[in-house]
Amino acid sequence: MKSYINTEENGVYAPSSRAPLFQLKQPLLRCLALYAHMPWQFTLTALLFILVNAGMAWQLWLVGQIVQSIHVGEFVTRNMQGLPDFTNARHWLMLLIGVAIGRGILQYIGGVMSLIIGQELLYILRERILHQVQRLDLAYHWQHGIGEIVTRTTRDADKVRDALINFWRQVFEASIWVLISVTVLSVYHPLIGLGILLLVVAGMCLFVRHTNTLVILDREVGNAYDQVNQELSEGVNGIRVIKAFGLESPRTKHFASLVDTFVSHAHTALAFAAKRIPLPQMVIGFSQVWILAFGAYLVSKGTLNIGQLVAALLIANALVFRVEGIGRVMQVFADARASASRIWELLDEEPQILSGSHTLATQALGFRLTNVTTQAPNSDQVILHHCSLEVSPGETVAIVGATGAGKSSLAGLLPRLLDAKHGSVEIGSAWAGWHDVKTLNLQQLRKSVHVVPQESFLFSDTLAANLRLAKPDATDEELLQALHLAAADEVLEKLSDGLQTKIGDRGITLSGGQRQRISLARAFLSAPSILVLDDSTSALDAITERKVLDNIRNLRDTTGKNTTVLIIASKLSTILLADRVAMLAEGRMIAEGAHEDLIQAHFAYRELVGVQHG
Incomplete structure (x- = not known):
């Protein structure tokens, strides 16, 4: 199916270049404006419904003509021999049948077309939501749960689709019929048409007035549905924790209470609609009374005939x-x-981290942090305070610190998963020059700097597919070599179908250590210039960790140079791999140097790593 999104622009997902067309005030009108993507389908469907309604008016006019013909005795006449002559009857009936058949065919085609373009619009909306979700920064995802995003992609998109389909039958077609019927009735007598128009306008005003309240109620329904989705997602993803602590009963009760809240809000909205609909319908229903009363008067005056x-x-x-x-x-x-x-609240969000235009030359890379300060998203809480650190190409440096010291935030600065509030983060080297990461092409930067988090995420796909995320054209031999470097040979041996084994949602069929080794293999396959290990060997035993760390020491990037390695470490065995160590405490860089020197000079460092000074 055709894509309606520019999938890449300077390395990031971007909205369609036609986006300004949709900057309308009303969200539903903005959805209707998406019909601009399918102009000929929209035009054809609109033309079909116009013809259908014109055919309906013609058909009813014919019925009136037939009734009048019967009333005056011209429907069936007698010929010269006194026998019934059905010529006029056949003429009127064949014309009526022809119009009815033609209108039915057009109505069928129009209905199918409206369903097709409704599905097309649903595809456009979901595609845009998916691209927007991928495009937005981590800060947005930290503030909005997965349930909220799933609701927008499924329930909300479906409801918009339903409205857009009903738009043809209940809004567009009704509007065309109002215009046609008022026109035809005005031809019979201007006051008939005017009376009908006033009643319809009055009824529609009541509908619109009540709709504003319904929108508020339905937003509450949507928010309640978000909570249900969020709880369901957490219940599935956290099933191990739930079972480990025997939380099935309280979690079920909590989920039931959220469902009850959702049902209560939905019932309130439906009850409001049920109470408010009859009045405007009654007002519009008076149009029949008006025509019958005023029409009978006109018939008595001879201005209007029975037909x-x-x-x-x-x-x-x-x-x-x-x-x-x-x-x-x-x-x-x-x-x-x-x-x-x-x-549209989601689609209108703008990422705070935008790609630069500069590209990096093929060279070994290090990095430099100068007086860097960072804050938590949408908060005044400072995470890092005026931190400075320089790491040369090919060097291995360990970052240590107590929980909450800001280690992961520092690691996220290099691939711009978050940006520094103050100070600069630069990539390059002392001899080839430094480049501020904010000026660099984001896609190239993230290919050059690879972060392996402690919580390894694997997709519900084959082992080979998960590895090839780092290098789509990698051969099986390259995959096996990457697994060997990550000491994951025994993991592969235990999988029934080898590289083609499906490893389950989030790698649930594997242990924590196995998932970490596969994530490391994926990182090795990408051959980054800078590799950041965010405590990503924490689940490995000492022997396996030593194998992996020894292999990391010998890693080469695409230039053939040693890979620069930044290790967020909590174990002494990991720290000993580093050429030097930097220590964070409460967001500040308080010590830096070789492990042996820090043992001698810093009590806080000795206490952190659990080594006695001797």
């Missing part, structure tokens, strides 16, 4: 049915307005 009165009543009946249809789906449109608002 025209019948046709007018049939037209009014169709009008009442069409406009009342809007009332019946008022809840759908209110849901859609609330859902569209929630969708």
Whole structure:
């Protein structure tokens, strides 16, 4: 299917270049504006519904003509021999049947077209949401749960789709029928058409007035549904913890309470709609009374004939049915307005980390932090305070510190998973020059700097597919070599289908140590210039860790130079791998040097690593 998103722009996902078209005030109107992506389908569908409604008016006019023909005795006449002559009857009936068949065919095609473009719009919305989710910074995802994003992609998008499909039948078609019916009735008599128009406008105003309250109620329904989705996601992803602590019963009760809250909000919204719909429908229903009363008066005056009165009543009946249809789906449109608002809140978010334009020359890379200060997203809480550190290409440096010292935040600065509030983060070397990461192409930067987190994430796919995320064109031999470097040969041997084994959601079929080694193999396969290990060997035993760390010492990047390694370490065996060690305490760099020197000079360092000075 055709993509409606520019998938890459300077290395990041970006919205379509046609985005300014959709900067409209009402979220649902912005969704309707997406029809601009399919102009010929929209035009054809609109034309079909116009023809269908014109055919309906013609059909009802014909019925009126037939009734009048019967009334004056011209429908069936007698020939010269006194026998019944059905010529006029056949003429009118064949014309009526032809119009009905033609209108039915056009209505079928129009209905199918509206369903097709409804699904196309749903695809566009979901594609945009997915790209936007990938495009936004980690700061956004830290503040919004997975349940909220899933709700926008599924429930909210479906409700907008339902409204856009009903738009054709209940809004567009009804609007066309109002115009046609008022025009036809005005031809019969201007006051008939004017009376109908006033009643319809009054009824629609009541609908709109009630819809605003429904939108508020439906936003509460959507927010409650977010909580249900979030709880469900956490219940599935955290199933090990739940079972380990025997939390099945309290978690089930909590989930049930969230569902009850959702049902309560949904019931309130439905009850409000049910109470408010009858009044505007009754107002519109008076159009039949108006035509019957005023039409009978006109017939008595000879201004209107019986056939025209019948046709007018049939037209009014169709009008009442069409406009009342809007009332019946008022809840759908209110849901859609609330859902569209929630969708555009997500789509309108702008990433704070934007790609630069500069590219790095092929060279060995180190990094330099100068007086760096960082803060928690949307908070005044300072994580790192005026930190400075320089690491030369090919050097291995360990970062140590107590929990909450800011080690992971420092690691995230290099690939720009977050940006420094003050100070500079630079990539390069003393002899080839330094480049501020904010000026660099983001895609190239993240290929050059690879972070392996402590919590290894694997996708629900084959082992080979998970590894090839780092290098899509990697051969099986390269995959095996990467697994060997990560000391994961025995992991591969235990998998029934080797590289083609599906490893389950988040790698749930593997142990923590096995997942860490596969994540390390994936990092090795990418051959980064700078490798950041965020305590990513914590689940390995001492022997396996030593094998992996020895292999890391011999890593080469794409230039053939030693890979620069930054290790966030908590174990002494890991720290001993480093050429030197930097110590963080409460976000400040308080010590830096060789392990032996820090043991001699710093009591806090000795206490942290558990080594006695002797």
